[in-house]
Amino acid sequence: MSRQLRVNEQIRVPQVRVIADDGTQLGIMSTWDALAMARDRGVDLIEVSPMAVPPVCRLDDYGRLRYEQNKKDREARKKSHSMELREVKLRPKIEEHDYQVKFRTAERLLFDGDKVKVTIMFRGREVAYAQQGRRILERVAADTAKFASVEREPRLEGRNMFMILSPRQDVIAAVAAQKAAAAAPKSTS
Structure with a gap:
């Protein structure tokens, strides 16, 4: 992946906008409440858009997200043919x-x-x-x-x-x- 995503306790902002793993908006809440919600669901809180106000976080499995992102990157590299x-x-x-x-x-x-x-x-x-x-x-x-x-x-x-x-x-x-x-x-x- 091109950049490292912040996960769980690495997120240091007071409030975040939370999106569930199915894509539904859960609203703006404190980071600690979002972390508690993630722990209850057995997933990670992943900061996907740190530059937004407030930052956007997703409730999802971090390992699966990284795997899917790496898979997309590999497919994109395979399809792009640089001219030699x-x-x-x-x-x-x-x-x-x-x-x-x-x-x-x-x-x-x-x-x-x-x-x-x-x-x-x-x-x-x-x-x-x-x-x-x-x-x-x-x-x-x-x-x-x-x-x-x-x-x-x-x-x-x-x-x-x-x-x-x-x-x-x-x-x-x-x-x-x-x-x-x-x-x-x-x-x-």
Whole structure:
């Protein structure tokens, strides 16, 4: 959980607004009365909104509340996919089949929602033929135009020429919808 909740005797304010575990408002009462009510019910008094006037407290099992909050946090982290920058490295004298393998790798990474840095590595005097590397990068950009856009144009830095591709959001949304439909349990009617 992002912040630590105050529980039972840790609550040091004179009055609190109390909410039962089923969500009903029990009203404003002294902290000691609320603690006594919590003990009678066998639950904890948990301060859920300390900045409110008076602070809002909930009668609930603290362990269960923490478990449910952690479960929500885990689900939120699972659903949020941060976009990573992945790299595919090519050489200026690449054969067709090798190009296709590297292209499929870049395609898979883009469909996973990651950005792809396509790098042409030059060795020795190959850097004198930078136009050949630029042609390969332009071919990759043309081949991926249906599902990716060029975020950074081809650029030569040292002995490497690279460009960055980012996935188009409409395609990523369509792929996510297909995955969700495939993962959904099929009804037997």
